[in-house]
Amino acid sequence: MAGVHLKGIVKRYGKGDPVLKGIDLDVEESEFMVLVGPSGCGKSTILRVVSGLEEIDSGEIRIGERVVNDAPPRERDIAMVFQNYALYPHLKVYDNIAFGLRVRKTPKEEIDTLVREAAELLNLGSMLDKLPKELSGGERQRVALGRAIVRKPKAFLFDEPLSNLDAKLRVQMRAEISALHQRLKITTLYVTHDQVEAMTMGERITVLESGEIQQTDVPMGLYERPANRFVGTFIGSPPMNILDARLDGGRLAVGECIFSAGVPDELRNRADSRGFLLGIRPEHLEVHDRPEGLRATIDLIEPMGGESNIYLSTGAGRVVATMPGIAVRKRSDEVFLRFDPAAAHFFDSRSGVRLGEGSVPGRSG
Numbered sequence: 001m002a003g004v005h006l007k008g009i010v011k012r013y014g015k016g017d018p019v020l021k022g023i024d025l026d027v028e029e030s031e032f033m034v035l036v037g038p039s040g041c042g043k044s045t046i047l048r049v050v051s052g053l054e055e056i057d058s059g060e061i062r063i064g065e066r067v068v069n070d071a072p073p074r075e076r077d078i079a080m081v082f083q084n085y086a087l088y089p090h091l092k093v094y095d096n097i098a099f100g101l102r103v104r105k106t107p108k109e110e111i112d113t114l115v116r117e118a119a120e121l122l123n124l125g126s127m128l129d130k131l132p133k134e135l136s137g138g139e140r141q142r143v144a145l146g147r148a149i150v151r152k153p154k155a156f157l158f159d160e161p162l163s164n165l166d167a168k169l170r171v172q173m174r175a176e177i178s179a180l181h182q183r184l185k186i187t188t189l190y191v192t193h194d195q196v197e198a199m200t201m202g203e204r205i206t207v208l209e210s211g212e213i214q215q216t217d218v219p220m221g222l223y224e225r226p227a228n229r230f231v232g233t234f235i236g237s238p239p240m241n242i243l244d245a246r247l248d249g250g251r252l253a254v255g256e257c258i259f260s261a262g263v264p265d266e267l268r269n270r271a272d273s274r275g276f277l278l279g280i281r282p283e284h285l286e287v288h289d290r291p292e293g294l295r296a297t298i299d300l301i302e303p304m305g306g307e308s309n310i311y312l313s314t315g316a317g318r319v320v321a322t323m324p325g326i327a328v329r330k331r332s333d334e335v336f337l338r339f340d341p342a343a344a345h346f347f348d349s350r351s352g353v354r355l356g357e358g359s360v361p362g363r364s365g
Helices: 043-051 093-103 108-121 137-149 167-184 195-201 219-224 229-234
Strands: 004-011 020-027 032-036 058-063 078-081 155-159 187-192 204-209 212-217 241-248 251-254 257-259 276-280 286-288 294-303 307-314 317-324 334-338 345-347
Touching: 004 043, 020 043, 020 212, 032 043, 032 195, 043 058, 043 078, 043 155, 043 187, 078 137, 093 108, 093 137, 108 137, 137 167, 167 195, 187 195, 195 219, 204 219, 204 229, 212 219, 212 229, 229 241, 229 276, 229 345, 286 317, 307 334
Parallel strands: 032 187, 032 204, 078 155, 155 187
Antiparallel strands: 004 020, 004 058, 204 212, 241 251, 241 276, 241 317, 251 257, 276 345, 286 334, 294 307, 294 334, 307 317
C-alpha cells in the first residue's frame, strides 16, 4: 500500500485549454478518496494520468515515495476497475481473475491460491467455471474486482464502476466495495458523478469542476461547510436552494422578509446596497400557512414515502423544501416559508465564494 500524491498536474489534449489546471491532491495510505463532479470536470482524467494511460504536461505524480511521471502503467503497481468491467467473454471466471497473474508469469500454485482467496472474499467460489455471459451485472463487477484484488496493488483506481448497474444493485455494490476496503485497507481513488455514492462511500471527497479542485473534505464537512456555491449546490439531494439576498439596515433581507439575526460580521460590514447569495438546504425550510416569512406558491409536490419534496416559487427565486411525511397541500396553494438564519450559508454573488463561518445543522422550527 502507498499514498498517491499529485502536485501541480496540468493536462491538455491538443492545443486547447487544459482539462486539468494545476491539480494538487494527497491521498493518504489506506484512504478511500472519492472524486466527484459533473461530466467533463476532469475526474476520470486524473485516474488516467495516475495509472499512466495518459501523459501529463507538467507536475509530479508520486505513488508512495516514487515519482512515476515517466513510468509505464505496468510499473506503477496499481489496479484499475472500469465502468464496462472489461472481462474476456471467452474465458471463465477463474481465468478472467487469473489473467493478469499469468501475464506476469506468476507460478501456477500461487495463481490458484490467489484466485481462490479472491473468489472466497467476493462470494464467487461457486461461479469459477462460468462464462461472463452467465453472470448478472453485479457478479461481473465482482469478477472485475477479483482480477484487481489478486494483484495486491499499492492502490486501486475505480472509474465509475457501478454506472451500468440498476439502482438496487448499485446500493448493494456500494456496501460491498466499502466493506472490501475496510478489510483490505488498500489506498483507493474512486470516481463517480453520483454525489449520493460519494457521500456514502468516501472517507474524504474531492469535488471538481472544469479541471479544478473546488474542495476536499470529509462528507459532512462538504455538506455543512461548502467552500463555494458550486459545492453547496452539487452536494446534497435535493440540492441547496440559492436565493438573492441583501442587507436592509444591517439586517438580512430575502424578498419581502427581513431577519434580525444570523448574519455574519463579514456581511454586516458591507454596504446595504451590495447583494449576495443565501443558501438554504431543503430540510431547513419550513412550509406553513401562517402569514409570516417568505410568501410562496406550490408548483409541484413529490411524495417520497417518508418525506415529500415541495417545489415552490417565491419573489426571491424558486426553491424546494423537504418535509416529513406526505404533504397535505396541493399545487397552486399559497404558503409561507420560514427558516432559521443560523442554518443558512452565504456566498459572494460574483465569485460564489463562501462568506462567514459554518452553518448550524438541523431543521428549523
